[in-house]
Amino acid sequence: MSNAQKYGAGIWHFATYVDRYATDGYGPPRTLLEMIDMAGQVEDLSVVDINYPFADPSISLDQVEDALKRNGLEVIGITPEIYTRKFAKGAFTNPDAGVRRAAAEMIDDAADVVRRFGASYVKLWPGQDGWDYPFQVDYQQVWKHSVEGIAELAEKHSDLKFVIEYKPREPRVHMSYDSVARTLLGIEKMGLPNVGILLDFGHALYGGESPADSAQLAIDYGRLFGMDVNDNLRGWDDDLVAGTVHPIELFEFFYTLRKNNWEGVWQLDQFPFREDPIAAATSAINFLKTIERALDTLDFAAMAEAQANHDAVTALDMAREALFTAYRK
Template structure:
């Protein structure tokens, strides 16, 4: 499995992108980074970022669009058409930057598209603006574009809040280059089962990216991988392997009090242990246990996987 990590974890104590990439480049097991556009290109040009990546043996996995400032009242769904069009233009620029850096996709999380109050938005008009935006971006570039959904934060209710809403948008836009980025914490917040969405999308080639992290489920805690919901994490990893997911799994964790390098290394250790468990026990043996569709067989599978970790 390939792994990518979050640059902002490293920028927290030292805001120089160059130093962050140098630190990440030294971490064993992490070969990819995701860059935020335009946030991470304020001090360095695209060319300079590309040179810094190769100097540290890192590759760009994805470009994450970051909408700030004037997008407070919404991105693609903003009632001011000029702002909504600017959000589309910014996204198209993101696909250009991603291509220049050799990245595999652009990830769009619409943190401000949504509502706080009943009667605040016209859902069908809002829906049409969002469909128009994704159709326009996907037609502009052959670059894969993925939707990262999150149920709430920044808004009380995000517009694209769930696996179901995201799939309905995907079906309506109907573009080969539109897929989904799943975020483990976001799914926990929505009380979804992360393995279900992972299995469905991975089987259909629509899982473009996976953000691993962990949390208690109420907010986007960004805790280290596997530290709260270990079995749900192992089940997700099983489906990644079963369907041959070949993207880079991204650690979307937030070391607020921890040292960023050590925190990232713990994520790598946890993922490698989970991979070892699954590989040692075997995909076929896990599938055989699941086929029984039985609670006790599932519990015994978990006990067997612990034993297989050694």
């Protein structure tokens, strides 16, 4: 299993960023093709998630395919940008039916790109769906739009997988899909086999969840279709380099995946505003490889026994021994 593990990253990892203070950005803009070429420089990185539509409309699918091939990269998912200014009041939950149709049409196009690149899924991050103030929305109507909008698309494109990446807040103060439990409720209501969760480790932390528990819940319902990792200080979605703040919880997260025989790409969702993106990706992947080595040496039976007794000290001693001795082994 370890030898076959694939590592991926959202292509935005290699972009340059702005915030509300450095409105001139933290570096010169990069094109999608330049970002793909940078991703190709990261050893062991073989998979990328790509936003759609492309920021530069002059870039063709053929050009993207050529860039992927020359860098030895595959596409795991296409992320339609249903969170931009046009969708400020929501994509699925927008009060304007025309805007909701526009979101659906963009996702239809993204589905075609998934097929073109042989990707695994359409990734939905409905960041603008939800509300900000008390009394702002009819909660029943907003939830109905959230569930029915995705279900209609998933049923239409039944040959593809759709993953929902939940997040507590930002940009909306309350996002419709804000937790693993609420997202699972929506998916179960849809009742379709091709809709699942993409579990962002940092979003689970930020939402006050234990990421390993979130993963187990999604697995128990057969809905963990993808995952990505990063880190934060739990008060915001900082998208820091994976393993730099919560290494033990990250190890527990991957322990849970291994225990359940969950196989898939270990993907980065990091935003290195001030760091070199190639170095940041390399650092994260090196730590993920440390976790792999630690999982190979961890005594799963002994861990299960400690957990059966709720023996935190013994369990953590085993976890730390495995993880810290595997570092740079």
